[in-house]
Amino acid sequence: MTANQTSQPVTVTLASEPAGANSIDDFELFYARRAVARFRARLGRQGLLDLLAADIEEGNAALRESARTSDGGFTGGTTVLATRGLTSGEFLGWMNKAFADESVLLAAHPEHYTITNQEDGTVHVVENVGAHVASFYLGGWGEEAMTWAADAEEVLPEAEFPHKQATNLFLADGTIIGRVLIQFGDTEEGFTSSLSVYLPTTCPEDVLEGHLQHFAIEFRNWITAAAAARG
Missing domain, CATH: 1.20.5 (Single alpha-helices involved in coiled-coils or other helix-helix interfaces)
Structure with missing residues (x-):
C-alpha cells in the first residue's frame, strides 16, 4: 500500500x-x-x-424444469414493507384502478416488460423472475388461491392483516411456476405490507432472493405513486 x-x-x-x-x-x-x-x-x-423472445424461451424452460423437478414443492420467502402516511385502504383502492393502466404498472420496475389484463380474468406478465425473463400469467385470485394460502406458514392473523390476496403464477401450458400471497394491515402510522412469493424448491436460492428484492422495488414505487395521486 x-x-x-x-x-x-x-x-x-x-x-x-x-x-x-x-x-x-x-x-x-x-x-x-x-x-x-x-x-x-x-x-x-x-x-x-x-x-426478448429468445430470453423468454430460455427463462420459461428453466422455470418449467424447476417445477418438474420440484414435484409440486415450493419454497417461500417474504418481503415486509413499512409505510407511513398512507392507509392500506387508500393504497389498495389506488392499486385496483392502476391495474387498468399498463404504463403505471410498468413504471414500478425496470424489469417490467408487459402487464396486460386478459379476457378470461388472468393477467399476462413478462418480467424477470430472478435472472430469468419469463412470460407467465397471474390467476386463481380469491377463494381458489386462498385454499393453498390458508395453510401457508406466512399467513398472518386476520384481525391485524384483513386485506389478503393470493394467486398462482403459471405458464401458457398450465405449469405452475410460483405462488404469491400478499397481506396488508394498518398501523398507527400507516400500514404494513407482507409480500410472500413461493418458487419451486429446486430453483436456486438467488432466484427467490431476486424476486423478494423485485417485490420491494415495485411495491415501494406503487405505494409512493398512490400517495402522490392522493395529494
Missing part, C-alpha cells in the same frame, strides 16, 4: 450537497428511469416481446 492509499472504502459525494438534498444516486435513478421509459415507448409492447 502506498503512502496516499487507505484501507477505507471509496465513496464519492457532491461536495456542496446539503443535508436532505438529492444524491448522485437519486440523479442516476431519475435518468435511468427516463431511459427505460423511452425504450419501452419506442419499441412498444410487441417490439419488446420480439426483442
